[in-house]
Amino acid sequence: MAQNKKPKLAVWKFASCDGCQLSLLDCEDELLEVAGAVEIANFMEASGAVVKGPYDLSLVEGSITTPHDAERIHQIRRASRFLVTIGACATAGGIQALRNFSDVKKFTSIVYATPAYIETLSKSTPISEHIPVDFELRGCPISKQQLLEVVSAFLNHRKPNTPAHSVCIECKLRGNVCVMVANGTPCLGPVTHAGCGALCPTYDRGCYGCFGPMESPNTKSLSEGWSRLGAKEGDLVRAFRSFNAYADPFRKESEAHEK
Amino acid sequence: MTDRLHDQEYILDRDHLQDLLDTLRNSGRRVIGPVLRDGAIVYDDLASVKNLPIGRTDIQERGLYRVMHREDQALFGYNVGPHSWKKFLSPPRTRLWQGDRSSGMVQISNEPPETQKMAFIGVRSCELHAIAIQDRVFIQSEFTSPPYQARREQTFIVAVNCGQAGGTCFCMSMKTGPQATRGFDLALTEVIENGRHYFVVEVGTEAGMTVFEQLPHTVAGEAQKSAAESAVAAATAQMHRQMDTSDIKDLLYRNYRNPRWDDVASRCLACANCTMVCPTCFCSTVEDTTNLKGDHAERWQRWDSCFTMDLSYIHGGSVRASTRSRYRQWMTHKLATWIDQFGTSGCVGCGRCISWCPVGIDITEEVRAIRKSEESFLPPTEGHHGDT
Ligand code: SF4
Numbered sequence: 062m063a064q065n066k067k068p069k070l071a072v073w074k075f076a077s078c079d080g081c082q083l084s085l086l087d088c089e090d091e092l093l094e095v096a097g098a099v100e101i102a103n104f105m106e107a108s109g110a111v112v113k114g115p116y117d118l119s120l121v122e123g124s125i126t127t128p129h130d131a132e133r134i135h136q137i138r139r140a141s142r143f144l145v146t147i148g149a150c151a152t153a154g155g156i157q158a159l160r161n162f163s164d165v166k167k168f169t170s171i172v173y174a175t176p177a178y179i180e181t182l183s184k185s186t187p188i189s190e191h192i193p194v195d196f197e198l199r200g201c202p203i204s205k206q207q208l209l210e211v212v213s214a215f216l217n218h219r220k221p222n223t224p225a226h227s228v229c230i231e232c233k234l235r236g237n238v239c240v241m242v243a244n245g246t247p248c249l250g251p252v253t254h255a256g257c258g259a260l261c262p263t264y265d266r267g268c269y270g271c272f273g274p275m276e277s278p279n280t281k282s283l284s285e286g287w288s289r290l291g292a293k294e295g296d297l298v299r300a301f302r303s304f305n306a307y308a309d310p311f312r313k314e315s316e317a318h319e320k
Numbered sequence: 321m322t323d324r325l326h327d328q329e330y331i332l333d334r335d336h337l338q339d340l341l342d343t344l345r346n347s348g349r350r351v352i353g354p355v356l357r358d359g360a361i362v363y364d365d366l367a368s369v370k371n372l373p374i375g376r377t378d379i380q381e382r383g384l385y386r387v388m389h390r391e392d393q394a395l396f397g398y399n400v401g402p403h404s405w406k407k408f409l410s411p412p413r414t415r416l417w418q419g420d421r422s423s424g425m426v427q428i429s430n431e432p433p434e435t436q437k438m439a440f441i442g443v444r445s446c447e448l449h450a451i452a453i454q455d456r457v458f459i460q461s462e463f464t465s466p467p468y469q470a471r472r473e474q475t476f477i478v479a480v481n482c483g484q485a486g487g488t489c490f491c492m493s494m495k496t497g498p499q500a501t502r503g504f505d506l507a508l509t510e511v512i513e514n515g516r517h518y519f520v521v522e523v524g525t526e527a528g529m530t531v532f533e534q535l536p537h538t539v540a541g542e543a544q545k546s547a548a549e550s551a552v553a554a555a556t557a558q559m560h561r562q563m564d565t566s567d568i569k570d571l572l573y574r575n576y577r578n579p580r581w582d583d584v585a586s587r588c589l590a591c592a593n594c595t596m597v598c599p600t601c602f603c604s605t606v607e608d609t610t611n612l613k614g615d616h617a618e619r620w621q622r623w624d625s626c627f628t629m630d631l632s633y634i635h636g637g638s639v640r641a642s643t644r645s646r647y648r649q650w651m652t653h654k655l656a657t658w659i660d661q662f663g664t665s666g667c668v669g670c671g672r673c674i675s676w677c678p679v680g681i682d683i684t685e686e687v688r689a690i691r692k693s694e695e696s697f698l699p700p701t702e703g704h705h706g707d708t
Pocket residue numbers: 594597598599600601654666667668669670671672673674683
């Protein structure tokens with residue numbers, strides 16, 4: 062890239078709630094700095110103007126749920142030098158992947174007056190099932206600090222600091238008291254990927270697993286721990302089947318507790 | 321045996337403990353001690369004796385901790401909680417340096433040395449040993465950590481002898497307590513009897529004497545000394561958890577391939593809680609950050625753990641990819657290789673890793689299981705190679 066030409070950044074949306082790309086607008090203080098460092102070439106939430114590709118960095122939000130999107134993601138990949146998926150939808154299929162555990166035709170026939178108009182895939186899948194992805198940023202929603210970290214790492218040609226260990230480490234770094242040990246509150250923290258800064262345990266709640274499975278999740282042992290605290294099979298199915306329901310370790314664990 | 325300035329013991333009345341805190345604060349120290357927060361007794365700034373967990377105790381079991389009321393108004397009637405003093409001596413996150421770039425020049429500035437003096441109130445005997453172990457790692461080994469050393473040298477330690485044993489601790493097995501014998505400036509034993517509430521005080525250092533002289537006190541009589549002794553004896557008598565440490569180094573070296581490691585790995589979450597709460601675990605990583613423009617960079621040190629994949633990451637992957645190898649690494653380092661490396665065990669028997677493990681894995685039980693299963697397990701003759 063030429064010396065004083067700013068890298069082009071594009072933000073793309075698939076099946077999602079927009080929450081993750083809004084994190085970028087949420088970076089109030091740093092937004093001007095971002096705008097100074099990159100040329101925002103495609104970002105529908107911020108401006109209608111679209112600059113033609115290729116793009117140096119594409120941020121992709123959302124999962125693949127329609128035949129059209131399954132095509133479109135290939136075009137975006139071809140037009141992008143680096144492609145980073147952001148959020149639970151893009152990295153794991155999102156909450157809409159709950160359809161993967163059921164028959165999508167049943168839903169469409171209940172929800173839509175003319176189900177024949179609905180063209181949808183039977184599963185909601187992460188972007189990485191369709192194209193090679195350079196980096197995955199977890200979270201539902203992603204953390205804006207981590208997003209800035211990824212953009213900053215990209216611009217400075219270094220590895221982002223987004224550790225894949227448990228949420229427990231984030232609790233301990235903050236000096237939090239473990240809600241599971243000191244209060245008997247079931248918590249997904251020990252099997253969940255760090256990144257939120259241990260938000261829920263800091264406010265005395267168990268972790269909901271928004272950032273998906275950590276690097277080596279032992280979901281079976283944690284489920285046994287939950288059972289000792291009184292959780293029922295149904296509680297375990299619901300706990301593992303939320304924003305990251307279709308992430309492999311969570312999917313298997315929820316299925317193991319389903320009769 | 322005891323590292324004391326002299327043999328004299330003194331009496332400090334319960335109502336004069338506040339004077340001790342005030343004297344320490346007035347000499348420019350940040351006073352830190354046990355306080356009740358979020359259902360646990362943690363270490364934090366201690367403004368007043370009133371903020372101590374008065375009349376509280378704790379119940380601890382494998383994977384369980386609860387704060388309860390006591391029948392008396394004891395100020396130190398509990399055992400160690402989720403925090404340890406390493407939180408202050410080698411904090412979870414520390415900036416090491418920052419760098420700025422302007423017109424082609426890079427300027428590096430190191431962090432200024434720590435100047436805040438600290439006073440720790442209520443340090444238990446096992447914790448004194450843990451601090452001594454970290455001193456060996458950070459000060460007395462080949463490489464020193466100047467920030468640790470600066471913080472450590474400015475720390476005043478008020479120890480408290482345990483009057484009861486915790487549900488998970490085993491200091492007797494590790495020969496680290498319950499009586500504080502070294503590494504303190506002042507050591508207190510709390511006594512409540514016949515309507516009197518006082519502390520029997522031992523002075524460990526000149527600095528301790530300088531502070532103590534300023535407080536209203538008397539010399540302890542035989543009756544008071546023996547009341548203090550029986551308080552500590554009560555803790556000794558109560559302690560039920562044990563670890564047989566005989567031959568432990570060779571035991572663990574011999575059992576590198578014991579199938580028990582698979583058993584513990586099936587339960588272990590690799591969550592790292594045990595290492596975070598352990599007062600001797602010292603592993604950290606460094607993280608480099610930059611701003612978007614790339615003209616400002618910082619290097620931070622933060623706690624890490626042998627339970628993360630990143631800690632053993634070398635080019636191409638993690639050396640200890642399985643939980644089995646990571647648990648084995650942790651326990652074998654703690655109880656065996658530590659001895660070769662630093663001359664002592666890395667475990668002081670505080671019991672934190674047992675209480676704060678979300679699934680209640682108990683290091684004493686794991687040692688017992690290795691010992692028991694050794695007979696049925698034939699160690700290979702070729703020695704240790706790689707991770708399986
Ligand atoms: S290994 Fe466990 S018992 Fe031993 S010092 Fe560490 S936390 Fe305490």
